[in-house]
Each structure stands twice: as structure tokens, then as C-alpha cells.
Amino acid sequence: MIEYLLLAPVLTGILCFLTRSKKQVETVSLIGSIATLILGLILVKNVYQNNVIISWTNALFADAFSAFIVLIVSIVGFVASVYSIGYMGHEFKHGIMDLRKLKIYYILFHIFMFTMLLVGVTNNLGLWIAIEMTTLVSALLMILHTKKSSVEAAWKYMIICTVGITFALFGTILTYYGAVKILGESGDALNWTSLIAVADQFDPTIMKLAFIFILIGYGTKAGLAPMHTWLPDAHSEAPTPVSALLSGVLLNCAMYGIIRFYTIATKSTGPAFTSNLLIIFGLLSIGIAVPFIILQEDYKRMLAYSSVEHMGIIALGIGFGGVLGVFGAILHMFNHAMTKSLMFFGAGNVLLKHETKEIDKVSGIMKSMPATGTMLLIGGLAITGSPPFGIFISEFTILSAGFFQGNIISSVLFLLFIIMIFAGFFYNLSKMIFGTPKSGIVPGEVSRWTLGAMVIVAVFVIVLGVYIPPFFYDMIMKVVAVIRVI
Amino acid sequence: MVEVVFGSKIMQLLIAFILVSTFMILGSTRLYSCVRAFGIQSFLLACVAGIVAYSTGKYDIYIVALLTLIIKSAVIPYIFIYIIREIKVKKEIELYVNISPSLIIGGTLVVISYYLIRSISIISELSSLALSASMSLVSIGLFIMISRKKALMQMLGILIMENGLFLGAISLTNGMPLLVELGIFFDVLIGVLIMGILIFRINKTFESIDTDLLKNLIG
Numbered sequence: 001m002i003e004y005l006l007l008a009p010v011l012t013g014i015l016c017f018l019t020r021s022k023k024q025v026e027t028v029s030l031i032g033s034i035a036t037l038i039l040g041l042i043l044v045k046n047v048y049q050n051n052v053i054i055s056w057t058n059a060l061f062a063d064a065f066s067a068f069i070v071l072i073v074s075i076v077g078f079v080a081s082v083y084s085i086g087y088m089g090h091e092f093k094h095g096i097m098d099l100r101k102l103k104i105y106y107i108l109f110h111i112f113m114f115t116m117l118l119v120g121v122t123n124n125l126g127l128w129i130a131i132e133m134t135t136l137v138s139a140l141l142m143i144l145h146t147k148k149s150s151v152e153a154a155w156k157y158m159i160i161c162t163v164g165i166t167f168a169l170f171g172t173i174l175t176y177y178g179a180v181k182i183l184g185e186s187g188d189a190l191n192w193t194s195l196i197a198v199a200d201q202f203d204p205t206i207m208k209l210a211f212i213f214i215l216i217g218y219g220t221k222a223g224l225a226p227m228h229t230w231l232p233d234a235h236s237e238a239p240t241p242v243s244a245l246l247s248g249v250l251l252n253c254a255m256y257g258i259i260r261f262y263t264i265a266t267k268s269t270g271p272a273f274t275s276n277l278l279i280i281f282g283l284l285s286i287g288i289a290v291p292f293i294i295l296q297e298d299y300k301r302m303l304a305y306s307s308v309e310h311m312g313i314i315a316l317g318i319g320f321g322g323v324l325g326v327f328g329a330i331l332h333m334f335n336h337a338m339t340k341s342l343m344f345f346g347a348g349n350v351l352l353k354h355e356t357k358e359i360d361k362v363s364g365i366m367k368s369m370p371a372t373g374t375m376l377l378i379g380g381l382a383i384t385g386s387p388p389f390g391i392f393i394s395e396f397t398i399l400s401a402g403f404f405q406g407n408i409i410s411s412v413l414f415l416l417f418i419i420m421i422f423a424g425f426f427y428n429l430s431k432m433i434f435g436t437p438k439s440g441i442v443p444g445e446v447s448r449w450t451l452g453a454m455v456i457v458a459v460f461v462i463v464l465g466v467y468i469p470p471f472f473y474d475m476i477m478k479v480v481a482v483i484r485v486i
Numbered sequence: 487m488v489e490v491v492f493g494s495k496i497m498q499l500l501i502a503f504i505l506v507s508t509f510m511i512l513g514s515t516r517l518y519s520c521v522r523a524f525g526i527q528s529f530l531l532a533c534v535a536g537i538v539a540y541s542t543g544k545y546d547i548y549i550v551a552l553l554t555l556i557i558k559s560a561v562i563p564y565i566f567i568y569i570i571r572e573i574k575v576k577k578e579i580e581l582y583v584n585i586s587p588s589l590i591i592g593g594t595l596v597v598i599s600y601y602l603i604r605s606i607s608i609i610s611e612l613s614s615l616a617l618s619a620s621m622s623l624v625s626i627g628l629f630i631m632i633s634r635k636k637a638l639m640q641m642l643g644i645l646i647m648e649n650g651l652f653l654g655a656i657s658l659t660n661g662m663p664l665l666v667e668l669g670i671f672f673d674v675l676i677g678v679l680i681m682g683i684l685i686f687r688i689n690k691t692f693e694s695i696d697t698d699l700l701k702n703l704i705g
Contacts, residue, residue, distance in 0.1 A: 059665070129669035136673070136680050143687050151691050152700040155684050159640050162677060163628065166647050169670070170624070173651065177658045190663055205606070233703040 001046060001053060002060040002121050005039040005070070006114060008032065009077075013110035016103060022092060025099075026085050029106045033081035036113060040074030043067060048475060054123070058191060061123035064478035068330065069120035069256050072337045075460075076248045077113045079453045083345050084109065084241040086449030090352050096145070105144055105239070112137045112245065119253040123191050128165065128172050131221060131257060134250055135161045142238045153230075153237035160230040161221055168217025168257070174210035175264065178202040192260065199267035211265035211274055215258060215281065222254035224281045224315060225288040228308045232292070235307065236300035236357065240348030243300065247307040247344060248337035255314055255333065262318060263483055271321060278319030279410055285312025286417045294424030298357045299350070302428055303343050306383060309421060310336045316414060317398040318483070320405050326480045328397030331468075335390035338460040339382045345454045346376040350432065352446045359428050364437035369445050373433050375454045380429040382461050384422040390464035497537060501619045504530045504653065505596065508626050508646065512592045515579050517638065521566045524642060528558035531649055534616075538656055546664040547656075553671050554652070562645065562678050569638065569682050573689045580696065583633040591629060596622040616657030623650025637688055637695040641681045648674055 012032025019025040046053055047067035054061045062070070088105060091097045097105070115137055118130040135158065142154040176190050182201050188194045220227040235243050258278075266274045289309035296302040310332070317329025349372045354362050366373035382389035395418065402411030437443070445451055464472075507530065510523035532555040539547035570577075583591070599621035603614050624647045631643030655661050662670070685695055692699045 124663075124666060129666070129673055132673045132677070136676055139680060139684065143684065146687065146691055148691050149703060151684070151687050152703055155637065155688060155697075155700060156703075158681060158684060159631070159644070162644050163631070163647065166624075166644065166651060169648075169651055170654065173655045173658060173662065176655075176662055180659050190666060209606070237703070 002055050002062055005043055006117055008036045008039050009110040009114040013107045016106040025103055025106050029081055032110060033078045037074045037078040040070050044071050059123055060121050062121050063482055065482045066120045068479050070117060072252055072334060073116045073249050076337050076341050079456050080241040080244050083450050083453035086447030087241055087348055090446055101144060108137055108141050116249055116253050123193060127257060128169055132165050141242045144239060150237040153233035157230045157234040164217050164220025164227060167213045171210045171213030171217055174206055178206040195264055199264045202268035204269045207265045207268040208273060211261060214261045215277055218254045218257040222251050223308045223311050225285040231308060232301045232304040235304035240344055244341040244344040248341040251307060251311050252333050252337060259318060259483055275319045275321055278315045282312045282316030282319055283410055283413055290417055290420045293421050297359055299359050300347055300357050303347060307340060320401040320407055322401050322405055323480055324397055324404060325401035326484050327476055328394050328401055330476050330479050332394035335394050335464060338457045339379055339391055342379040342454055342457045342461055343383055346372050346379055349446045349450055359432055362432045363435035365433050368437040368441050368443045371445055371451055375458055377433055378458060384425050385418055388465040390461055500530050500534050501616055505619055508623055509592055512588050513585055517570055517577055517579060520642060521563050525559045525563040527649060528554060531652060532559060535656055542660060547661055550661055550667050557671055557675055565678055565682055569685055575695060579639060580635040592626050595625040599625060617654055620650045620654035635696050635698055637685050637697055
């Protein structure tokens with residue numbers, strides 16, 4: 001089962017390589033991503049019924065948490081591939097892309113999907129390998145355009161994330177060292193399934209050290225402050241559909257790594273140590289985003305800093321703990337993935353139309369592109385946490401978890417930060433959406449494909465704000481049961 | 487058992503030489519000699535792995551030793567030399583921190599690592615020597631990355647850090663499970679190739695590989 005899911009994007013990538021025209025490569029990519037989506041949903045359904053699936057001699061494994069990551073990857077991946085047809089098609093029409101680059105783009109896109117799915121379903125804590133692979137592939141996607149800025153962003157991304165992930169490797173080695181003492185030297189001693197069973201016997205000193213290295217390492221990849229410095233560059237310079245994948249999905253994959261280790265480490269060290277670290281890094285990330293969002297001049301960078309903020313919120317939710325906190329964090333992962341993709345898609349449409357990323361040079365989107373403008377307005381309200389959208393629910397849950405667990409100071413700070421971010425973000429966004437269009441902008445949407453993609457994610461954003469379907473609720477509760485140790 | 491191996495004279499000598507090779511990289515301003523020193527370091531590392539494999543009799547450590555020999559001490563230095571030739575980069579490395587302070591900082595880092603590992607005392611006296619060498623490699627690798635201007639040296643710094651972790655893994659636990667080790671080798675190799683592509687791209691767009699020029703994206 002799991003191997004078919006992994007095979008689908010690889011096969012699509014290979015088929016994209018064999019195509020000979022723009023039409024063919026787009027069709028193959030679209031069919032491939034639909035196949036990945038369907039297989040992903042089947043996996044989610046199976047896990048939902050059977051709790052755990054193990055295959056390929058223990059190497060691949062999916063529990064509720066893996067399935068949740070697979071769900072996010074396959075939905076956003078599908079939507080981004082729909083969006084790509086419109087976005088890349090536009091660049092193709094204007095001569096920015098040629099057929100060769102277009103093919104490379106789609107091949108890398110699907111390989112990127114493969115690596116992210118792999119992060120979710122490896123049983124081995126060598127999921128390090130999969131996370132490093134995501135860096136490698138996405139760095140290549142970033143240098144598709146040979147602009148100075150994108151080359152610079154890709155180099156910083158590559159170097160900082162590789163160093164970060166080297167620390168995570170050290171954390172993994174220490175964990176393995178701790179495990180070998182109990183399980184003996186075997187190939188299984190890094191398997192999630194065997195580790196979690198004996199995690200409470202691990203030496204706390206080693207696990208503390210391991211968790212610090214893991215948190216710094218995967219934290220770099222997840223964009224937690226103060227290791228986030230590469231993130232605004234990379235996410236704003238990547239081609240827009242890739243930005244959506246990077247912000248919406250890849251950050252969650254890195255977060256997944258942290259949370260997996262959090263569960264193991266907490267069993268050994270007790271909750272105080274790990275939770276406090278997550279709360280500190282979480283608050284720092286939210287706080288650092290505040291000035292950068294308020295004073296931002298580049299709208300794609302603004303969205304990137306908002307991703308730093310939201311990763312901080314997820315870390316904070318896990319740190320607060322309790323059913324409420326973890327539930328909020330997991331729900332927030334999903335909501336953020338959907339809302340941030342919506343925002344990046346909207347920003348991409350604006351970028352294609354105005355050919356600038358500066359906030360001050362864009363205005364009157366509502367008049368020139370009414371549909372994109374509406375979507376951006378919905379997305380903007382949602383991402384800043386206003387009701388009645390999904391993110392409001394998850395942020396509110398996390399906040400109440402904070403008060404409920406007695407973390408009054410952190411909760412108040414959190415509330416203060418998100419209010420400031422709301423004001424700054426919305427001020428900047430409204431400058432772009434309202435007003436009169438700049439001269440020389442021809443009214444009309446960019447493409448039906450890009451709009452279609454936005455409508456799909458917008459449905460999630462709106463529906464989850466007013467109603468969480470019972471099966472979705474059950475799914476998240478199952479994830480909570482996997483993560484929660486206290 | 488591992489501890490006995492790491493206590494042996496030959497192992498201590500190898501680890502000392504690994505540290506010496508790291509200082510060769512720190513103390514050189516010529517790209518070629520840095521790459522050569524890295525090759526020597528990886529070769530010594532392969533020897534360490536080989537001795538551990540011989541004394542434990544585990545076939546998968548032999549594979550790891552062989553892979554280290556092929557990939558890290560032959561293929562990767564070759565890729566470096568290929569890049570240096572192709573982009574006709576100036577053979578001198580420009581530094582943010584000069585040679586003599588660099589060497590002093592390197593020495594300090596070794597001392598700090600030694601005391602740090604001693605103070606944790608999670609392991610016995612003997613393999614702590616290897617582990618402190620591993621910590622030194624990681625920290626010196628990091629220092630090389632931030633104190634040298636050429637993009638190639640940042641790539642080399644990452645690889646030195648990776649070598650340090652390899653030494654740490656093998657001295658702590660006889661290395662990771664084979665599947666994981668293979669995956670790490672794969673990632674390192676692909677990583678080097680992709681960084682190579684990036685360096686070519688940097689050279690093409692900026693007409694130099696000085697990381698000084700990569701300072702436009704801020705705020």
C-alpha cells in the first residue's frame with residue numbers, strides 16, 4: 001500500500017521526462033498528482049480503520065500522525081500542481097520558461113513530492129535522510145530562474161539547512177546510542193515502532209542532549225527562530241507554486257520530525273524539559289516575525305515571515321501540551337497549510353500581473369482582479385486568525401490550552417504578538433487589495449487554472465472555520481493519542 | 487568492545503592524524519591543499535572504520551569503510567578539483583580571519599571540545615578521545631564555513647562536519663544501521679553534486695564565487 005503511494009510521484013516524474021510538448025507534460029503531471037492524491041486518501045482511510053500499517057519489512061510504516069502528514073502533502077501537492085499549469089503556463093507564454101525548463105520543473109516537482117511523502121512514512125528515525133533529500137530537491141527548484149536573487153537564496157538555503165540538518169544527524173546518533181544500550185545493536189534500533197516501546201528506559205542525560213540537537217537541527221528546517229534566517233529568502237525567491245509547497249508542507253514535515261523526537265525524548269526526560277524548550281522557541285519565532293511583518297516591503301517575504309510565526313504557534317501548541325494544546329497544534333498544521341497555499345497562490349497571481357514583489361507598487365487588486373482579490377481578502381483574514389476561519393479555531397484552542405495549563409505569561413505574550421501581527425499584516429495587505437489599480441495594468445484574471453486551485457483550498461479554509469467534520473475530528477484525536485505522552 | 491578498540495595505540499594515532507589533517511585545512515590558503523587534506527582526512531577515517539570492522543568482525547562496517555574510501559576520499563575530492571578547474575577559480579582563498587588567529591581558534595575549539603565531552607561523561611575514558619575529536623571536527627568545520635570567503639570552502643566545511651559526525655557515530659555505537667549509513671552516503675554525494683551545480687550557477691550569475699557578493703536579500 002505505502003509503496004504504491006511512494007511509487008506514484010516517482011513514476012510521474014519519469015513520465016514527465018519522456019514527454020515532448022507542453023500539453024503532454026502538463027497532462028502527465030496533473031494525472032500523476034491526482035493519482036498521488038487518491039492513493040494518499042486511500043492510505044489515510046486504511047490507517048483510519050486499522051490504526052497502523054507496516055510494510056516493506058518494517059521499513060515503511062504509517063500511523064495516524066504519518067497519515068495526517070500524507071494527507072497534507074497530497075492535498076497541497078495536488079492543488080499546487082493544478083496551480084502550476086496556470087502559473088508556469090503564463091511564464092511559458094511570455095518566454096520566461098522554455099520547454100526544457102518546464103520539463104525539469106515538473107520532474108523536480110514530483111520528486112519533491114516523493115521526498116516529502118517519504119518523510120511521513122519512514123519507520124526509521126533515519127527520516128533524516130528524507131528530510132535532507134527535500135532540501136536538495138527544493139534547492140534545485142529554486143534555481144530554475146537564473147536571477148541573482150534566487151541563486152543567492154538557494155545557496156543560503158542549501159548551506160544553512162545542511163548545517164542545521166547535520167546537527168539533527170548528531171541528535172539521531174545520540175538517540176541511537178541511547179537505544180542500543182537497551183535494544184542491542186540491530187537494524188531495528190532506530191525504528192520508531194521499537195523505540196517508542198522502550199523510550200522510558202533511555203538515559204535522560206543522553207536524551208536531553210539528543211533533543212537539543214534535534215530541535216536545533218530540524219528547527220532550522222522548520223524555520224523556528226533564531227535559525228529561520230534562510231526562510232524568507234528561499235520562500236520568496238522560489239517559483240510561487242513551490243513557495244506554497246515549501247511553506248505549507250515542507251515546514252510541517254520538519255515539524256513532524258521534531259514532534260516524533262519530542263514524544264520519545266519526553267518519555268525519558270519528563271515533560272518539563274522538552275515542553276519548555278518548545279515554548280521558548282515557539283514564542284521567539286512568533287515574536288521575531290512581528291517587526292518583520294509590520295515593516296515589510298515585499299509581499300512574498302511578508303508571507304514567509306508569517307510562516308515563521310505559524311511554525312512558532314505549532315511549536316507552542318505542542319509545548320503547552322495536554323489534549324487541547326496538541327489538538328490545536330495538529331489542527332493548526334492543516335489550517336496553516338491550506339491558508340498559506342491560498343495566500344501564496346494569490347500572491348503569485350499578483351506577481352504575474354504586476355511583475356513586482358513590492359507592496360507599495362501594487363494596489364487595487366479588487367478592481368483589476370476581483371476573484372484573486374476576494375481570495376486574498378479571505379486568506380488574509382484567515383491567516384491573521386480572524387473568525388470565522390480555520391486558523392482562528394486552532395489558535396484559540398492553543399491559547400486556551402496555554403491558560404488552562406497555567407502558562408499565563410506565555411499565553412499573554414502569544415496573544416499580544418498575534419494581535420500586532422494582525423494589525424501589521426492587514427495594513428500591508430489592504431494597501432494592495434483596495435484603492436485604484438496602477439496605470440498600465442490590464443484588468444482580468446491570469447488563468448482559470450490558478451483560480452481553480454485557489455477555490456479548492458479556499459473551501460478548506462472556510463469550511464474548517466465553521467464546522468469540523470466528525471471523521472476529521474476523530475482523525476486528529478488519533479494523532480493526539482500518538483503524540484501525547486503526558 | 488568498541489572501547490577496547492578505541493583505546494589501542496594505533497587508533498589514538500589515527501585520531502591524532504585526523505586532527506592534524508583538519509589543521510592542515512585551517513592553516514592553508516591554497517584550495518588544492520585544502521582539498522588534498524580533506525582527502526587524507528577521509529582516508530584516515532576509512533582506516534578507523536576498517537579497524538573497527540576488523541576487530542568486531544561485522545561485514546556492514548567493512549562496507550561503510552569501503553564506501554568512505556571510495557566516496558569521501560576519492561570521488562568528492564575529484565568533484566572539487568573538477569569544479570576548481572572548470573570555473574578557473576583563483577587558487578588563493580580569501581579569509582575573514584587570518585591564518586594564525588584561525589589556528590589559535592582551532593586549537594581552542596579542540597580544547598573546549600575535549601573538556602565538554604569529559605564533563606558529560608556518558609562514556610568511558612577511552613572512546614571519549616574519539617568523541618572529543620569528533621566534536622572538534624564539527625566545530626572547526628563550522629568555523630571554516632564562516633571564516634572563509636569562497637563558496638567552495640563552505641562546502642568543504644560541511645563535509646568536515648559530516649566527517650566529524652561519522653567519527654562520533656562509529657566511536658559511540660560502531661556506526662549506525664547499514665540502511666541509514668547508506669542513506670547518509672547517498673545524501674552526502676547528491677548534496678555535493680547539487681552544491682557543485684549551485685556553485686557553477688553562482689559563478690555564472692555573479693562572475694565570482696566569493697560569498698561576499700551574496701548579501702542582497704535582507705529584511
